[in-house]
Amino acid sequence: MxxxxxxxxxxxxxxxxxxxxxxxxxxxxxxxxxxxxxxxxxxxxxxxxxxxxxxxxxxxxVAAQNCWVKKGGAYTGEISAEMLVNLDIPWVILGHSERRQLLSESNEFVGDKVAYALSKGLKVIACVGETLEQRESGATMDVVAAQTKAIAERISDWTNVVVAYEPVWAIGTGKVATPAQAQEFIMIHFGNRFQ
Structure with missing residues (x-):
């Protein structure tokens, strides 16, 4: 197929x-x-x-740019998965590099958010990617594998997940990640599961 x-x-x-x-x-x-x-x-x-x-x-x-890790409550400024479902928004982006860097969202926290969003019926665009420093030090595969593993440890069905390889070093730098670089990572870490 x-x-x-x-x-x-x-x-x-x-x-x-x-x-x-x-x-x-x-x-x-x-x-x-x-x-x-x-x-x-x-x-x-x-x-x-x-x-x-x-x-x-x-x-x-339509996708939301984020949602909270659990049902609503005293989380000022956050959006719950339930709110998105109520608005009939089918998708949500989670793990974006800006949230990882600026708001210190850990791999585990992102994994929890992905699992919760899926449990509420949302489809997830799960962002993974490395910084320029990580890439230049040869840590790309380790960094992206850890990000992806944190999600894989919390879910078993990837049907409603799109993994978006978003190399931080390519954002606004004029440097571009090639499809071959993304495919290399997928084949090394997931084999043929995502063909």
């Missing part, structure tokens, strides 16, 4: 209502292969999730 393509766009902490409407209009007019060939997922800031969900063409999907 041929592997289905996945195209995801994280809008991070950007945009106004008017800018979001323009982006959605452009996406809606775009020519894209059918949904049986490619999944297209966009991830606007949380405040724009309902707007994007209601105006984006139906074969495209």
């Amino acid at each position: 041929a592997r289905k393509f996945f195209v995801g766009g994280n809008w991070k902490c950007n945009g106004t209502s008017e800018e979001v409407k323009k982006i959605v209009s452009i996406l809606n007019d775009g020519k894209v292969a059918s949904a049986d060939v490619v999944d297209v997922v966009v991830s606007p800031p949380f405040v724009f999730l309902p707007l994007v969900k209601s105006s984006l063409r139906p074969e495209f999907h």
Whole structure:
């Protein structure tokens, strides 16, 4: 069976209502292969999730940029998986490098978040990747394996997980990770499980 393509766009902490409407209009007019060939997922800031969900063409999907590790409560500023389900948002990005670095989210914490989100029926884009320093020291495989292992120890079914190899060293540097680099990691650590 041929592997289905996945195209995801994280809008991070950007945009106004008017800018979001323009982006959605452009996406809606775009020519894209059918949904049986490619999944297209966009991830606007949380405040724009309902707007994007209601105006984006139906074969495209919407993802939240994060969710909390357990049911809601006294977690100011966090979004629960239950809230996303209530908004009919099917996807969530977890383990993004910015959250790992700026908010000190550990591999284990990310693994717990992935497991919890899946338990609530969400699909997960699980980000893994190394810094430039880690890459130059030859630690890429160890770093990414540890990140992935923390998820694998908490889940057994990867059906609703997309592992996004996001090398931190490639973000905003002009250096690009090749598909071959991502495929190398997958083959070494997972063999043919994700063909």
